[in-house]
């Protein structure tokens with residue numbers, strides 16, 4: 001690889017990941033047969049992905065369920081070895097010397113916690129401080145920074161097991177940033193959270209990214225996260241990268257699309273997605289007016305949500 | 318090696334096991350029931366044998382040995398196999414592997430916290446009770462120091478046995494069965510449930526050189542001044558046996574564990 005790639009946060013080149021899975025058969029007889037079976041299937045979770053993430057960027061890594069996002073994140077963190085291709089994270093191959101490389105990354109998997117279940121949060125923090133050998137001065141400065149970004153005092157002395165999902169996720173994100181790693185991976189950090197907690201967490205991530213210039217690689221199914229955090233998005237589907245560009249560019253690309261909202265007699269809103277290149281918005285309104293009474297009309301730019309939906313649908317064809 | 322890191326992990330381990338303080342009382346209570354059973358069982362054996370000394374051990378020798386073996390068992394017991402299987406099945410292993418310290422090292426030191434708690438809360442009280450009841454049947458001297466050293470070696474050997482069994486569970490996908498087999502073998506062949514002196518001559522010859530004995534029988538023999546541990550020569554040979562197994566099992570434990578990690582990093586668990 002070129003010398004330049006050492007200065008990037010993440011460089012992936014033609015990365016593939018195959019899983020071998022046993023072909024399981026049905027029923028008791030099938031289970032017994034499986035005991036001796038050598039009948040493996042290969043699942044290609046990631047196919048030939050090439051990607052560069054610059055330092056200090058927040059990138060949204062998107063794709064439908066089963067697209068291969070988590071698999072990619074696991075390869076970047078070093079817990080999975082790619083089947084082929086090259087990966088450099090912080091200029092190093094992540095799965096070689098995994099333990100040492102872990103000192104320079106932070107990871108949150110939204111569905112599970114890396115905190116010590118029965119200990120108060122502050123004890124987990126102290127343990128992480130010692131594990132990552134963070135100098136006391138830096139540790140205290142970080143806690144102060146946290147304090148300025150979110151209200152941590154109510155949860156600091158709470159055992160993790162007694163926390164709500166939102167509080168726990170918040171704690172996990174704080175824990176991932178504690179040793180001030182240059183890169184943080186967040187795999188669905190806002191899964192299952194309410195609106196206000198989502199907002200809090202987005203603010204926190206943005207604040208930490210600004211303060212510490214941390215590179216953040218984020219996967220999510222919530223386009224609110226993308227709108228709030230990411231300038232650039234990468235979309236993969238069925239393991240293949242299908243989009244990689246600025247979010248603005250994406251909206252321009254779908255610039256001719258409009259969301260038409262019609263308020264009906266019973267005060268409910270109906271939504272239509274219209275491509276102005278092929279269909280005239282006014283025509284649609286007139287068409288609909290013939291069918292039912294319309295009280296109000298709104299024409300909006302296409303939302304990120306719908307752009308992504310279109311891309312997913314487009315690639316599904 | 319950074320002692321502060323290790324100390325910090327041990328400290329967290331202590332706090333975590335103290336959190337389950339109720340569990341410790343349950344253990345003590347279960348021991349009490351178990352020991353009552355053991356008492357009547359061995360009383361019946363001694364009564365029916367017609368002599369006071371069986372296989373070179375008096376009834377009270379046997380009881381002291383078994384009570385301390387039980388206490389030692391509670392103290393050394395580990396759940397690495399269970400924890401690891403659960404962690405692999407749930408996918409939590411990914412987070413364990415993302416710690417900035419080798420998993421084996423990290424797990425060992427966090428278990429050390431648990432051992433410290435068990436030592437203070439189950440072994441020491443049991444030892445004191447035995448001392449009081451038997452009015453000094455256990456010699457108090459340098460043997461206590463040797464016992465502590467032998468116990469630490471036993472702890473490492475036991476940990477590596479677990480570290481070998483856990484990957485076997487991972488590959489065979491049968492945690493419960495394999496773990497029961499392991500527990501039974503260790504309990505039987507280590508002298509934790511029947512003193513080795515009661516084994517048939519031929520079986521004893523073999524069992525004597527197996528690693529399981531290094532976990533319970535050797536520390537206990539050293540504590541009680543048995544198996545020639547009252548001479549320098551005997552002491553050296555007991556420690557020698559422990560050290561050999563420690564090295565062999567550590568190497569095997571590492572090998573097995575590396576295979577398990579390989580499986581996780583290639584196949585995703």
Ligand SMILES: Nc1ncnc2c1ncn2[C@@H]1O[C@H](COP(=O)(O)OP(=O)(O)OP(=O)(O)O)[C@@H](O)[C@H]1O
Nearest residue numbers: 019043045064065066067068069070071584585586
């Ligand atoms: N350990 C594994 N063994 C076999 N197949 C796997 C394994 N892990 C993932 N896969 C498969 O690889 C594909 C990608 O999975 P991955 O978890 O990366 O998807 P994802 O993009 O994170 O999806 P989601 O949005 O649902 O989290 C899926 O088809 C999945 O079934």
Ligand SMILES: [Mg+2]
Nearest residue numbers: 069070071187
């Ligand atoms: Mg996922």
